[in-house]
Amino acid sequence: MSKQARTAITPTRAENFPEWYQQVIKAADMAENAPVRGCMIIKPYGYALWEEMQRVFDRRIKEQGVQNAYFPLLIPMEFMNREAAHVDGFAKECAVVTHHRLETGPDGNLIPAPTSRLEEPYIIRPTSEMIIGDAMARWVQSYRDLPLKLNQWCNVMRWEMRTRMFLRTSEFLWQEGHNAFASAEEARADSLKMLDEYVKFCEDTLALASVAGTKTEDEKFPGAVETYTFEMMMQDGKALQSGTSHYLGQNFAKSIGIKFQDKDGQEQYAHTTSWGISTRLIGALIMSHADDDGMIMPPRVAPQQVVILPVLKDDAESAAIMTYCEELAKALKAKGLRVRLDDRDMRTTDKMWDAVKKGIPVRVEVGQREKEEGQITFIRRDIGRDSKKTIERSAFIGEIDGVLDDIHEAMLARSKAFCQENIFTFGTAGEVEEFFAAGKIGFVKVPAALLGEEKLATVMGAHSLSARCLPFSDEGQSVLIGKSY
């Protein structure tokens, strides 16, 4: 066996991180590039992960009083003209619909029918801020209609030039929340609350640590009073902006006309927020948790939490081993677990590697001996061979929830440790320069006051660094800087 073959994924993270990322996605069968420029196909295994993420987060936001709705895909151009700040914020790179019919052209191929040209073109939503705001302006009349918390799970499109699966694609899936309040205090508090929901969701469900904070003036969303963000550190030390929550003050309400009568009968503009996370989080999951053998799924959203591999040798015993595995699968499913019994007609080794590359948290192997002894052997994906244990089948059924929780905690602890250990606090731009010039990876933290200095700006420019946020933990006194996706 050659040296390269020791890991399931080629190249390794150390050899070529971006290529390793693509290969992990391919090996786990999560997605592939589509025959549409800059777009991807989310394959069943990747989509099942997104469904689990949606399921958990959707429940969380409904507990916050958020209501889901659905707004049109197409945005009239008039809306774009109305909201200049937003048009600047969302790139003008967007898909424009100009015709509404096809007809057969001179060469026999279909063309947009010239007679179907639209008087006013539409764009495919890059966000629904404006069309939702327009509806809110109709729906909100009195203080009694507030707060109004709307969310939609949908596809959006931004014509991206350099795309990478999950991280940046022209079309992606997301949730966009748009909330309106009667007072500035409520709106700001809610904006912070939704960011906190994201941070907690990532920790509690995805086992991902992050640094939460406020965007600097330069980096905030145009039109927002404040943009709150949570930034994750990928294994290559780069930052991934994983989601944002904008406190828009009355800026947006004024431009789109969200007004209400307050308790005293006075007309007021509402105070609004918007907040979103997307399939980009799947990219964060991969670049944070996966290793040189492929994906490692956090147990609480893993499409399959346990995979059972029957190890069949002797035909005479195969049926009995299969029955034994089926009983196990049934018992685990009865506990509400997502279980796969891999009964495909393939070599056990291939199935084993498939489970490893897909990152299924717990792999169970059942052979002749296990069956006879009423036992099972299991291996944790996050640890590997060293976690191999043979225990009673009934004990495993009783303990599996605990095992999955342990895996979650271990993954989260690793994520936190990696992030904490790779944030370096410096006092001068010179130290920042020295750090990145030496090829070190991670984030640096410097006093926020340095942001105005030319020296720091020069260093940041030279090393393609950006200000990620002013971390809440330092109360705005420091700024976190890093390379980013």
Place this chain on the structure above:
Amino acid sequence: MSKQARTAITPTRAENFPEWYQQVIKAADMAENAPVRGCMIIKPYGYALWEEMQRVFDRRIKEQGVQNAYFPLLIPMEFMNREAAHVDGFAKECAVVTHHRLETGPDGNLIPAPTSRLEEPYIIRPTSEMIIGDAMARWVQSYRDLPLKLNQWCNVMRWEMRTRMFLRTSEFLWQEGHNAFASAEEARADSLKMLDEYVKFCEDTLALASVAGTKTEDEKFPGAVETYTFEMMMQDGKALQSGTSHYLGQNFAKSIGIKFQDKDGQEQYAHTTSWGISTRLIGALIMSHADDDGMIMPPRVAPQQVVILPVLKDDAESAAIMTYCEELAKALKAKGLRVRLDDRDMRTTDKMWDAVKKGIPVRVEVGQREKEEGQITFIRRDIGRDSKKTIERSAFIGEIDGVLDDIHEAMLARSKAFCQENIFTFGTAGEVEEFFAAGKIGFVKVPAALLGEEKLATVMGAHSLSARCLPFSDEGQSVLIGKSY
């Protein structure tokens, strides 16, 4: 009180069915027309219904081994040229994307940037048949890869000229399933199976009866070997095609290239099916169940299954009544029910009518007397005042599941009876003529052999009738005819 005010909805069904339909939607706050041609906004109450429908049906199809995935919104024009039969099947009326950037035009407004014109335009998916088929052609290599059952929940767009909320809008939400098999037998059986899933879902979950059958040659989907359909009868006697399942034979696999090596190593084309239902079903729900007082939600998908109205008069007792109601809400929620405690600062009568118009299956009223006696009063929406009952609160908590089941059964029985009682069996085209000329409503059933006769064609043309299906129950010997949406 004027005569017109006796019903919550004006006009009534008898007065103006199409306008009544719009008013029911408005009164229940389910949807509204969007500021985008032919599109709608699905408001929170309408969207919550769709989410419940999705939740139930998604579970059903996953039990059938169907996997969800996500494919791009945009379809390259090349695909349209490749699949002539499909382009004919799906209207050429579709949204065409021709540019990918906006820029400021001469008058200061945004225009599609001429330099961003796409060499090859894209269309917004009217269906994903082709792009999913193209992926299947890559993913299917061997008989081991079959069956492959893929589904996606998504938005699609067809540029409709005459639109009506839920029934026909330019953009709508749906699920589209695309399955591939190694044999014709499996594919045909699965196509029938998915139709049966639809019929059962509608009966078991939406309390909607339908007539299932095969489309005639003229009405089937171009490119399909057979199109299976289920047709519902609305309260005005018109038919609504509620969903279809197509058995495509090898036609589609041949044009898009879905091939596999069979067990003998021979290359074969796959046998495929496709099947879909959409937000149109919400239109069916309304036009089947609602009455002159508004919506009646089938309990199993009702966004709110029980609404609790505190009847507050004396301030001194209000707090105690509210606590009593909160305890009730908590107990019902603990049973897994969707419950609304309507504590809005509004007149009780207004809240009562709001609950009626929204069609919440069970309305609970709690006043001073109920609280003191440890009782509640409840009213079934499907029956109204005559169902009013005052019982012990604990008894209600124990019996509510049964009450909701009873409502479901009663609604389904009514739906079935209405459909059955309004299907008339005739032997000649003359009888059909007589029936519709007299202004009667419903479906007529005639021997399938009459379909070829000119007389029947003339009658159908004169009365805007269409062949809905050859019902399975008559084994292809009869044809069901009606007016349709």
